[in-house]
Amino acid sequence: xxxxxxxxxxxxxxxxxxxxxxxxxxxxxxxxxxxxxxxxxxxxxxxxxxxxxxxxxxxxxxxxxxxxxxxxxxxxxxxxxxxxxxxxxxxxxxxxxxxxxxxxxxxxxxxxxxxxxxxxxxxxxxxxxxxxxxxxxxxxxxxxxxxxxxxxxxxxxxxxxxxxxxxxxxxxxxxxxxxxxxxxxxxxxxxxxxxxxxxxxxxxxxxxxxxxxxxxxxxxxxxxxxxxxxxxxxxxxxxxxxxxxxxxxxxxxxxxxxxxxxxxxxxxxxxxxxxxxxxxxxxxxxxxxxxxxxxxxxxxxxxxxxxxxxxxxxxxxxxxxxxxxxxxxxxxxxxxxxxxxxxxxxxxxxxxxxxxxxxxxxxxxxxxxxxxxxxxxxxxxxxxxxxxxxxxxxxxxxxxxxxxxxxxxxxxxx
Numbered sequence: 001x002x003x004x005x006x007x008x009x010x011x012x013x014x015x016x017x018x019x020x021x022x023x024x025x026x027x028x029x030x031x032x033x034x035x036x037x038x039x040x041x042x043x044x045x046x047x048x049x050x051x052x053x054x055x056x057x058x059x060x061x062x063x064x065x066x067x068x069x070x071x072x073x074x075x076x077x078x079x080x081x082x083x084x085x086x087x088x089x090x091x092x093x094x095x096x097x098x099x100x101x102x103x104x105x106x107x108x109x110x111x112x113x114x115x116x117x118x119x120x121x122x123x124x125x126x127x128x129x130x131x132x133x134x135x136x137x138x139x140x141x142x143x144x145x146x147x148x149x150x151x152x153x154x155x156x157x158x159x160x161x162x163x164x165x166x167x168x169x170x171x172x173x174x175x176x177x178x179x180x181x182x183x184x185x186x187x188x189x190x191x192x193x194x195x196x197x198x199x200x201x202x203x204x205x206x207x208x209x210x211x212x213x214x215x216x217x218x219x220x221x222x223x224x225x226x227x228x229x230x231x232x233x234x235x236x237x238x239x240x241x242x243x244x245x246x247x248x249x250x251x252x253x254x255x256x257x258x259x260x261x262x263x264x265x266x267x268x269x270x271x272x273x274x275x276x277x278x279x280x281x282x283x284x285x286x287x288x289x290x291x292x293x294x295x296x297x298x299x300x301x302x303x304x305x306x307x308x309x310x311x312x313x314x315x316x317x318x319x320x321x322x323x324x325x326x327x328x329x330x331x332x333x334x335x336x337x338x339x340x341x342x343x344x345x346x347x348x349x350x351x352x353x354x355x356x357x358x359x360x361x362x363x364x365x366x367x368x369x370x371x372x373x374x375x376x377x378x379x380x381x382x383x384x385x386x387x388x389x390x391x392x393x394x395x396x397x398x399x400x401x402x403x404x405x406x407x408x409x410x411x412x413x414x
Contacts, residue, residue, distance in 0.1 A: 015285060016281045016285065019281035019284045020278065020280075021277060021280075021281075026273060038276060040275055040276060042209070042212050043216075045209075047216075053078065053079065056076070057075070057077075058077075059073075059074055060075055061073040062224065062228060064225065065232075066233065068089055068090060068225070068229070070089050071087060072087040072089065072221060073117070073122070081202070082115055082116060084111075084115065084116060085110055085112055086113070086125055088129065089107065089108050089225065090106065091107075092107050092148070093105055107147065107148045107149045107179070108148070108149075108179065109129045109130065109146050110146075110214065110221070111125050111129065111137070111141055111143065111144050111145070112141070112142045112143040112145070112186075113138065113140050114142065121138040125137070133190070135190055137191040137192045141192050142192060142210045143185065143192060143211060143214045144192065145183060145184050145214045145218065146181075147182055148179065150175050150178060153172060153178065154178050154179070156171060158226060158230055161237045161238060161240060164234075164238065165238075166241050167240070173247075176248055177250050177251035178248060179219070179221075179250060179251065180253055181215055181250055181252050183257075184215065186210055186211060215250050219248070223240070223248070226240065227239060227240065
């Protein structure tokens with residue numbers, strides 16, 4: 001008597017696993033270099049939460065002269081939590097200035113500090129920040145940060161506004177920022193608060209949230225500084241159009257710290273990659289309806305991505321040479337704030353904006369849907385070409401210190 005064979009239906013987990021690409025394909029350097037920002041990216045996750053929870057930002061103080069020397073202070077309210085963001089501004093100087101972390105002079109230095117900052121802590125931070133490696137943060141400090149102006153585009157925007165016009169959008173599109181980050185230090189560095197010491201209900205207790213909030217505040221300060229310097233010389237000058245303010249993000253220097261972050265936090269990188277690949281697999285498993293509405297939506301999203309890429313013209317030569325990429329992975333480009341107080345994602349007070357000149361129209365999805373192969377830095381060549389599992393693939397990027405514990409925010413969450 002022969003046994004009857006019965007087909008066991010495929011489980012959802014097995015179906016998704018079957019549709020996912022293999023680690024051997026994903027961990028190829030050219031594929032890693034081509035990954036674009038998504039909803040799980042640090043900056044987009046921060047802005048999504050800030051808009052949803054209606055975070056409040058208030059400019060308490062702005063004492064900066066016409067040369068750019070002075071101080072400013074912001075307050076950030078997130079639910080029942082409050083943070084301070086002191087800013088120390090300096091006149092741009094070529095001496096000791098560099099886009100990398102090894103610089104010794106910056107146009108702006110700041111800190112993200114828990115609670116209302118006392119005058120004593122404000123002055124102590126002013127003294128300690130320029131020391132950098134020899135300096136020590138005050139209690140409750142989460143992040144130290146530094147940034148430099150984009151001399152050409154900051155001054156160009158300033159001149160255009162003082163003349164009563166608006167900056168050329170095509171000119172701004174070459175960089176998409178007024179200031180660029182040259183360092184975000186936290187998690188115990190220089191005496192800042194360690195991530196493991198963040199309370200369980202801390203609103204920034206997740207991957208890179210404090211760093212991305214600092215990056216957003218750099219952007220806020222850059223736009224406030226531009227408006228302030230313009231008003232000092234031309235009180236009747238217009239505000240920058242809100243569309244332009246939304247278009248601009250914050251730049252990034254060398255991203256050296258990100259390379260170390262990837263190397264030291266393999267489990268977090270594995271989670272990011274796995275979640276992204278799982279989402280792609282679930283999308284591949286969708287069955288279109290008879291009307292093909294999902295296909296139409298997909299094509300509209302592709303066209304939207306093409307439009308974004310055609311307007312975001314910054315190319316990162318150290319990662320790719322053929323594909324237009326930007327540092328918007330580390331930038332915040334949500335709704336622009338009003339001068340004194342605003343809600344993240346809320347309507348700005350200066351919302352009356354003049355029409356902007358349009359960029360060249362993007363190509364259609366049909367003509368742009370072609371694969372490209374970006375060239376990459378030779379330093380990625382040490383990555384394994386055929387890792388056998390997600391864990392082995394990400395483990396290959398760990399430091400040589402065997403057994404090192406992962407202390408990333410993601411490890412505490414997943």
